[in-house]
Amino acid sequence: MIAKKAMLIDITLCVGCNACQVACKEENGLSDKEEQILSPTAYTVLHEFNGTYVRRMCQHCVDPTCVSVCPVGAFTKTAAGPVLYDENKCIGCRYCMQACPFQVPRYEWDNNYPRVQKCKFCASRLEKGLQPACAEACPTGATKFGDRDDLIREAHERIKAEPEKYVNKVYGLEEVGGTSILYISSVPFEELGFKTNLSKIPLPALTWNALSKIPTVVAVGGVFLYGVWWITNRRTEVQQLEAKLREMDDRSNGHETSNS
Amino acid sequence: MKQILSKITFWKATAGLIFTAGLYATYVRFVDGLGASTNLSDDFPWGLWVGFDVITGVGLAAGGFTLAAMVHVFNLKRFEPVVRPAILTAFLGYTLVILGLMYDLGRPLQIWHAIIMWNPRSVMFEVAWCVMLYTTVLALEFSPVVLEKFKLTKTIKFIKRITIPLVIVGVLLSTLHQSSLGSVYLIAPDKLYGLWYSPYLPFFFYISAIAVGCAMVIVESFLSARAFHRGLEMDILADIARVGVVMLGVYLSFKTVDLIERKALGLLFLPRYETYLYWLEMVVGVFGPMILLAQRKFRENHNGLFAGALMIVVGFIINRMNTSITGFEGWAGKGYFPSWMELAVTLSIVVFGFVAFALAVKYLPIFTHAEHEELSPPADEWAKDLQTVSQLR
CATH class of the missing domain: 1.20.5 (Single alpha-helices involved in coiled-coils or other helix-helix interfaces)
Known part of the structure; x- marks a missing residue:
């Protein structure tokens, strides 16, 4: 079985250089202007909170809400971890945008046959055994790519090694059933724009409860x-x-x- | 149509204006896209077209299955005279919902994908299938009206033979998707405001749809009576209003239980924008009509009955708009108000519905009911029965 891939983002190491976005835009052939808000041309952005930088991007949930809500199955969760979107299936109902607990999917509002856009976890690079462009570009190691299990262990080890520095929480470990993007931080997560009251169970369970x-x-x-x-x-x-x-x-x- | 509209030139002018605006909005929508024509954004991906044209529209068409069940399944034959207008409303309603969807969907040419690309875990997938199937059922349920016009007796006979299974399938499909429109929002526990998010959403949507279905039958009977100088079946309509009141009662009690269970009663008195709109919806759509229609003197009075039914309809619309729009504003951190083009398209669809209903009533046997014994077995079967019985004697 393929090990589930993930990325560990250590917020304390991020210096806000934006190399991740530059690399992402180059990899995906997007316009190279710098952006601060997620958009159809910015799959990852840095949000600044008093000198602390937080990377925002698709969290590639373990049981993704978008995959469950899409009526035509345009979203898929691959074995390796990336959550991918297929514009050839999409009918444009935007239920994915309405449902995503992290408010990630962006829409091409100016296009008259629009697509949903979001981070692809560099799925094609992963297939070739490469790491995502952003992780490769990160000069400080703030974004680290690896197997999810290994990264969870490492996150806990880092917190244990410096308990006075880190908040004792790995964000993404169990939010909506777990995500592939994990964060550790020295500033409480709620002060960094994270939704800290998300349920521990995957959201698809809520609708399945009715559908079943x-x-x-x-x-x-x-x-x-x-x-x-x-x-x-x-x-x-x-x-x-x-x-x-x-x-x-x-x-x-x-x-x-x-x-x- | 000429006759109807030439009588009231004001309405004719208004309709013309709305259609012109709607036509222009249609052009902008399909040439320049959703961004140019709507106030939708990444923070607010669903607006008026989903909230009203689809979510509310399907609910307003619930009279079709409610009346069909009452007359054909529960055998309350008294209500037969209002079945046809109810089925007509439902059929038109669903057709207009699909039309509205074509505006809202970003990639409308791929709407058929739901037929072959399945995702049974998606509520939207289930709703799509139910709407497709139920629209077909409605077309069949309505077909005798058209067939009667062209005197295609053989086909009518066949449709009548399958009426009961058809009605039962229609009621089941309606039960599923009316409630599922509520299930759509179950996925957003953190986004939808606490006054509207509830694990009982599917149940609330279903019960309120039945109530508004009853109210719509009353409202459309009144409007068409006025337009066509037709008599009103006051006794029937007053009884339908009673069914509506009972449904509102069930709805209200479950709403209360739900708020208590979720320990959310406090939300009712928070000085917030959502609180006021919630009370508006409850007073107009539930308390008001319940008090009014529970009393015989109002229920059996022309104006009282019409006012009560209209309140249920308006309250229902506010409820669906609150659930789909108001309830998300707090989370999105910004308000949403439709652009004039969104309004123009929605109004055009509504006016189109009125015109189509008027034309159908004018040219098809909708209110003038031909046969009352639609579903009783043919005469020869009776004769056989009688023979057996008289032989036994």
Whole structure:
């Protein structure tokens, strides 16, 4: 089995040089202007909080919300870890954007046949055994690529080695069931724009909870409705038959009424 | 149409204006894209077209399955005279929902992908299939009206034969997707404001759809009675209003239980924008009509009945808009108000619906009901039954 790949982002090591974005834009052939907000032409950006830089990008969730909500399966989670989007399947309903807990997917609003855009985790480079362009470009090792299990271990080791420096939390370990992008930080995560109250269970479980009841609704509902019809219809039939019989009786008794 | 519109030139002018604006907006939408025509953004990917044209539109068309179930499954034949207008509304409603979707979808030419590219884990996938199938069911349920017009007796006979299975399938499909439109939002527990997010969303959407389905039948009966100088089936409509009131009662009690369960009662009194809109929705759509329509003197009075039903419809619309738009504004950290082009398209679709309904009523046997004994077995079967019974005697 292929080991799940991940990236560990040590926020304390990031100096905000933006080399990750430059490398990303070059790798993906995007416009080379510097951007501070995720966009169809910026798959990764640096957010600054009082001199601390936080990389924002697709988190490549272990059980991705976008993969579950897409009606046509335009999103897939590959065995190696990247969450990928297929514009040839996409119908443009934007449920992925509405549902993503990290608000990552961006839309080409100015295009009249728009695509959803986001980080691809350099899936094609991974296939060739290379690391993502951003990890390769990072001069300080703030972004480190590796197997997810190894990186989780390393994150805990770094925190353990310098407990006074780090906040005792690996962000991405269990948020919405876990992500492929892990963060450690010296500043509490909620002060860096992270959503720290996300549920521990993968969000797709919430909708599956409703969807999994469909067979029951159909079976029980179908039998119930047919049963109701069977009873009520029979009652009407009997009533009508009885009325006819009364009419017949009346006639044979010679009490013929005028509306024959 | 000429006759209808030439009577009221004001409405004619308004409709013309809306259509012109809608046509221009359509051009901008399909040539320059969603960015140029809408106020949608990455923070607010769903706006008026999803919230009203699709989510609200499907709900407003719920009268079709509600009335079909009452008459054909529960055998409440009294309600038969209003089944056809309800089915017509539903059929038009779903057609317009699909039309609205073509505007909202970024890649509308690939809409058919849902047929062959499956993702059973997606609520949207389920809704897509239910809407496709139910629109087909509605077309079949409505077909006798058109066939009657052209006197295609054989085909009518066939459709009548499959009416019961058709209605049952229609009710099941409606149950599934009316509730699933609520399930769509289950995925966003952190984004949707606490007054609207609830694990019971599918249930709330389903019950409120039945209530508004009843209300819509009443409203459209009133409007068409006015337009065509037709009499009103007051006794029937008042009873349908009672069904609506019961549904609102069930809805209200579950809403309360839900808020208590989630320990969210405090949200009702927070001085926030969401709080006010929530109360607006509840007062207009639930408390108001319940109080009004629970009383016989209002329910059996023309104006009272119409006002009550209209309140349910308006309240329902506010609820769906709150769930799909207001509830996300806090999380997005910014407001959303539709662009004039979004409004023009939505209004055009609504006006188009009114015109299509009026034309159908004018040229097809919608309110003038031909046969009452649609579903009773043919005469020869009766004769056979009678023979057996009289032989037994």
